[in-house]
Amino acid sequence: MASPQRLWRRCVATDCLFEEILDDVVVFDPSTGETHFATQLPALILAELDTTPRSVAALIERLAGPTRLEQAAEQQILDALSRLEAAELVESEPSEPD
Amino acid sequence: MQNQKLILDAGPFRVGVRSCDAAFLDTLSYFYRDSVCDDGPHVLDYDIEILRPRSLRRWIRPQIQFEIDGIRPFDPHPAENAFPMYEWGLNWCIATSAHRYMMLHAGTVAFGDLAMILPGTPGSGKSTLSAALNLRGGARLLSDEFGLLRPDLMDLVAMPRGIPLKNASIDAIIEFDSAAPLGPTYPKTRKGKVRHLRPDAASLARQGIPAVPRWLVFPKYQAGVQEELKSLNKTEAFRQLAFNCFNYKLLGETAFRAVAQIVRQVDCYTFTFSNLDRAVTQLKALAQVSGTQKADRE
Numbered sequence: 001m002a003s004p005q006r007l008w009r010r011c012v013a014t015d016c017l018f019e020e021i022l023d024d025v026v027v028f029d030p031s032t033g034e035t036h037f038a039t040q041l042p043a044l045i046l047a048e049l050d051t052t053p054r055s056v057a058a059l060i061e062r063l064a065g066p067t068r069l070e071q072a073a074e075q076q077i078l079d080a081l082s083r084l085e086a087a088e089l090v091e092s093e094p095s096e097p098d
Numbered sequence: 099m100q101n102q103k104l105i106l107d108a109g110p111f112r113v114g115v116r117s118c119d120a121a122f123l124d125t126l127s128y129f130y131r132d133s134v135c136d137d138g139p140h141v142l143d144y145d146i147e148i149l150r151p152r153s154l155r156r157w158i159r160p161q162i163q164f165e166i167d168g169i170r171p172f173d174p175h176p177a178e179n180a181f182p183m184y185e186w187g188l189n190w191c192i193a194t195s196a197h198r199y200m201m202l203h204a205g206t207v208a209f210g211d212l213a214m215i216l217p218g219t220p221g222s223g224k225s226t227l228s229a230a231l232n233l234r235g236g237a238r239l240l241s242d243e244f245g246l247l248r249p250d251l252m253d254l255v256a257m258p259r260g261i262p263l264k265n266a267s268i269d270a271i272i273e274f275d276s277a278a279p280l281g282p283t284y285p286k287t288r289k290g291k292v293r294h295l296r297p298d299a300a301s302l303a304r305q306g307i308p309a310v311p312r313w314l315v316f317p318k319y320q321a322g323v324q325e326e327l328k329s330l331n332k333t334e335a336f337r338q339l340a341f342n343c344f345n346y347k348l349l350g351e352t353a354f355r356a357v358a359q360i361v362r363q364v365d366c367y368t369f370t371f372s373n374l375d376r377a378v379t380q381l382k383a384l385a386q387v388s389g390t391q392k393a394d395r396e
Contacts, residue, residue: 017351019358024333028354033347035340035354037333 002078002085006092007053016046016089029089036087042080046089053093056081105135105142109246109257109305111196112140113188117148119162122180125281129260129294132302144191148180166191175287182287185260185294189243193344199255200356201344202245205317206254206309207237209385213254213309215245215364216317217342223319226267227377229295233275235378237385239301240309249349249356252363253308258301260294268293274374313384314339314366325371325380335366 002008010016017028025043027036038046048062060069060077069077084090102123103116112135117123127134147165150156151174161174164187171190175183193201204217205228214237218224224242231237240246240254242261247254260281263271268291271278279296316330316338330338339357340346346353365388371377 017354019354021332021336021358021361026333026336026354026358028351030351033350035346037337 002056002081002092004056004074004078005095007055007095008049008059008081008090008092009051009053010046010049011089011091013051018043018047027089032088036089038083041076042084045077045080046084049090055095101147105140106130107133107135107305108188108259109241110255111143111192111257114140114142114145115148115184116146117180119148119150119177119180121178122148122162122184125181126184128281129296132299133305144188146184146187146191148184150177179284179287181281181294182262182284182292185262188259192244196246197345197348198248199246200249200346200349200353202247202339203243203342203344204245205242206240206245207231207235208240208254208256208309209237209312209382209389211307211309212312212385212389213240214313214315214381214385215254215311215339215360216315217245217339218317219342221319223267223317223371225261226263226270226319226374227317227371227381229261229263229271229278230274230374230378231381232298232301233271233278233295235382237382238304239297247311247356247360248308249352251308252356252359253310255308256301256305258297258305260296262289262292262294264292265290270374271295274378311360311364312389314361314364315381316368318368318370319372320370321372323370323372325369325373325376327367327369327380327384330366330368332361332366335361 012031014031019026025038027038027043085092101116101118103114106113145167149163149165151161151163160177162177162180162183163170163174164172164183202217204215205224207214207228216224216227228242232239239258240256244257245254246257281294284292314335336357343353
């Protein structure tokens with residue numbers, strides 16, 4: 001389960017390729033040759049992340065701007081990060097304590 | 099008998115075939131006499147020899163070997179199976195080298211110049227269905243085994259060759275069309291009983307003309323069922339088409355983009371069938387109804 005306290009980044013520097021098919025997004029990872037099938041939100045997150053570790057809050061700001069999201073929406077983002085991590089497209093690390 | 103050499107066009111490939119096996123050469127001529135090139139200098143894509151080994155197996159329970167560019171990639175086969183060995187050997191040559199094409203494990207036929215792609219694993223019925231559509235469905239044969247897509251042009255090139263019907267499919271085609279031009283029966287190949295359907299003259303005459311993908315139909319033969327043609331979700335169509343692409347991973351981004359473009363531009367279906375008459379009627383109707391309409395693009 002993704003945690004809002006962790007930092008998230010893409011696994012490799014190579015950009016993934018995206019093709020939209022109706023409401024779904026097909027993702028091709030050139031570094032592995034693997035193809036993944038995603039819905040819009042995980043694909044959007046993957047496109048926004050790079051190899052710089054980012055907090056969930058920073059990611060949300062990149063996705064939605066300064067808008068404050070409802071908890072349900074934030075949970076959807078965390079769920080999407082979990083799925084991307086399971087697909088080995090993103091990885092997480094503990095954030096440094098203050 | 100002295101070695102004879104023929105130069106044939108197999109779709110986009112120019113193939114040299116040498117052999118001294120009279121029965122094999124007769125069968126080759128039966129299937130491809132219209133594709134034989136004239137004498138003269140040629141640049142060959144594949145230089146194949148079908149030859150008997152120099153060992154005792156030349157005479158005792160004689161065997162035959164497939165040689166390509168001086169290499170023998172397969173074990174010998176019984177000499178009576180020379181033609182199937184040649185056909186499967188040429189398939190291997192193409193599948194392992196022709197990566198300028200995106201290669202689909204699919205039967206492909208064309209209604210006019212609009213292609214129906216029938217991807218499927220062995221046993222799905224794609225070859226038998228391709229044969230039936232060519233015999234009485236008004237479709238020209240592009241290939242029963244390879245969908246050869248040019249990814250820069252997004253069209254399919256034709257390579258009409260003998261269709262290897264196996265086991266029960268042989269009787270199914272004979273029942274469907276008693277005048278089907280079939281070659282010899284090979285009762286004991288590694289895939290069981292095999293008999294090849296000769297490609298028709300019209301398909302061979304038009305083998306230089308590509309076709310544009312228009313329908314993607316995933317066939318599934320299932321004994322006793324009523325035919326059912328169902329629309330297929332395009333994301334699932336992508337998944338299945340990529341799975342049925344021989345060189346998807348090798349081609350990487352090229353194949354990824356091409357598969358996406360295909361599923362976006364064509365109508366996608368699954369097709370369960372048991373009877374060739376009904377199957378051909380239904381697919382022919384699909385082509386007639388939607389052949390002049392634009393695909394249901396996303």
